[in-house]
Amino acid sequence: MNKFWIVLSHTYLSKLKTKSFIISTVIMMALILVLTNISKFIVTFDSDDQEKVAVIDLTEGSLFDSYKTAVAGVNDELSIISAQDEKEADEMVKAEEIVGYLLIEKDDSLGFKGTYKANQISDSMVSNDLLLALTQLKSQITANELKLTEQQITQLNTPPAFETIALQENAKTEEDLNQARGLVYVLLFVIYFGVLMYATMIAMEVATEKTSRVMEILISSVPPVTQMFAKIMGVALLSLTQMILFFGLGYLSIKQNLTGMNEGFFAFFGFGSINISTIIYAIIFALLGYLLYATLAACLGSVVSKIEDVQQMISPMTMLVVIAFMIAMFGLGNPSASYITITSFIPFFTPMIMFLRVGMLDVPFWEIAISIAVLILTIILLGIIGAKIYRGGVLMYGSSKSLKSIKNALQLSKKN
Template identity: 35%
Template sequence: MNRLGTVIGFTFKNKVRTKSFVITTLLLALLMTIGIHVPFFIQLFTGGDDAAGNKIGIADGGQTEITQQIEEYVSALPDNEIEFVALQGADTAALNAEAKEQELKGYLTIAPSEGGAFPAVEFVSESGSVPADVQAVLQPALESAKTRFITAGALSDDQIAQLTTPVRLGATSYDQSAGTETPPTDGPESDKFNPMNFITVYVLMTLFFFSAMLTGNMIASEVTSEKSSRVMEILITSVSPLTQMFGKVIGVFLVGLLQIGVFGVTIAINLMLPHNRNVLAGFDLDFSQMPLDVLGYGLIFYILGYFLYALLYAAVGSIVSRTEDLGQAVTPLTMLSLAAFYIGIFSLNSTNSLLMKISSFVPFTSPTTMIARIGLGEIAFWEILLSLVLLIASIFFFGWLSAKIYRTGVLMYGKRPSMKELRKAMKAYKI
């Protein structure tokens, strides 16, 4: 156990101190910082709408009733932050000057039209466009005012409200519509398609993919480099190959956790900045609604999936004598991780499909597809448990197989051995 801890500590310190790790971590953290600030930069360079607050002017042109209807509709909306200001300018130049003086986000002009038609409405701003949050509020308000204008008292307020409320199209299956299917009671909730669930699932799937690729290649390249430089021959005299393999896998795993921690802190600090909180508020994201069950299952599948791939990468790295041949040797594992990622990503809108159900029980793809089913689909607890059992069983089996390959491969030099040659070597070494 002491030797295992020594190998873990040596691997961790050796990787963390390398220039490639430091530069890659800082560069990715910088890219994340820039990415989080993109909405703020866009808002900053499109006219400084944020500095204008939420005040909007109205130049009604004598259409007082329509102006009152728009204000009443908007004020009745939940979490409304828009404040209307009456403008008194006689012409366009005066209205523009008044809007700039009061630092308005923009103003509405309501120009009467001939023939009894609904007046023409235009939004005037410095950028010449309607902000998305303003558009989402003003559009239904104008539709409601137009309906009242056309009906001219023929409909009640409740009828107008029903007329202007968008129709929501639901979805259900044949069995559910007939009342023959009982939703799972032991597993996660079925109605989970909300922004926070989607973001959590997407981040966990992406995290697993990049971890499997980066840390797996890191393990394989370290084993191969030690073998090609003949350092391996010295190491196996003091530490057994099995201890080396598991020490490297756990050490690199800790390196990956450190890198994830750095990224997490970077994201948290940037999101807590005042200007970013104001910008992100427009996306209607509530981080207090973070799905803890999805996050918990995701971390479990992430850790188990990592060890499954890491052990295989270590075994492949042990049978390669030159670093130039490593890329070709790990191609099958790269294809497996790509398949797991793409099946999950392209099936986020159909998590209950047959492909997703089958993939969630395949150990090489379950770390991504099962998370998608838990977070965005309908799944029973026994399915999650079965997938975990199969994944753990696969880790033990491939860990045993990787250990046998590793103990043999680190002593074989020259061209990459075939599976037949590996079996012969295992018998010769009585492994």
């Protein structure tokens, strides 16, 4: 057992002191500070200058004043000025006095139409606001022509009452689902990047030791299986250290700059009403997902003799993580779909997809228990098989050819 702790502490401390770990941690902490202070940055860098748009009224000058009022009602930061013709407007655009100009002209079938011209139309917010104001103006003119009263106009523009009610007992409301969707979206990214990054780190660690021939010294004093699980737990402690730093800094920054989680970015993603059970399940599935893929990564890394071959060898594992993540992303819109339910019980997809279901739906506990049990059994089975591959793989040198290398590692482990 002492050998296990020696390898674990060596793995943890050696990775903790590396420049790559320190630099990536500092960059992520800086990014967290930016995200938690994003509202302040927006206010600081937001320009006080209004965006100006010229309007060329080709309807005998009868719509300019009304349209200017309509735009002010839609977006008071958008300034409307008048232009005589397109030549004048073009010169104003070239001089950067305006962002673009709008032609309003008569149309036999629609009454009038608008054409917006600008150097770049990538900023769709301006054109959308102009269209909305033009639509409101057209509705107002049409209502006046039909001699509709204000009450009739209000009735015409008021949408019908519409409500969604879940018949299933304890089912989440639409508001709860929208809040849960944002939170699950963020946590899925945490699980995805965490599992992928730390599992790859283990494969690289094993391959690096084989390349430097350190493995030949280690296996003479520490059993290969002990090495494998010690490395997995060492990197797990490393990931826990990073997560504590990230979430601790994020929490302190939020407390320092905001009165709560119901503001800005955090309100949009539903952090204002975090359910503690969602956080617990996120930790459980993230941990189990890490153990599953870390064991697989250690096995694959053990049959590689060159660091350059690591990415090629672990590419099938990477694809599994990516597929699980993509299914989860599609499932955010319809978490009760049958393909989401089925794939949530497939071990390599369970960490993300079952967490998606738990975070957004009222899933029976027996389903959660079965998925966790299947996941644990898969980890144990993969650990047993993986230990044999690792035992033989660490003694293999030469070119790696995926399945053939794994077969050779298993045969070599039987001889030792």
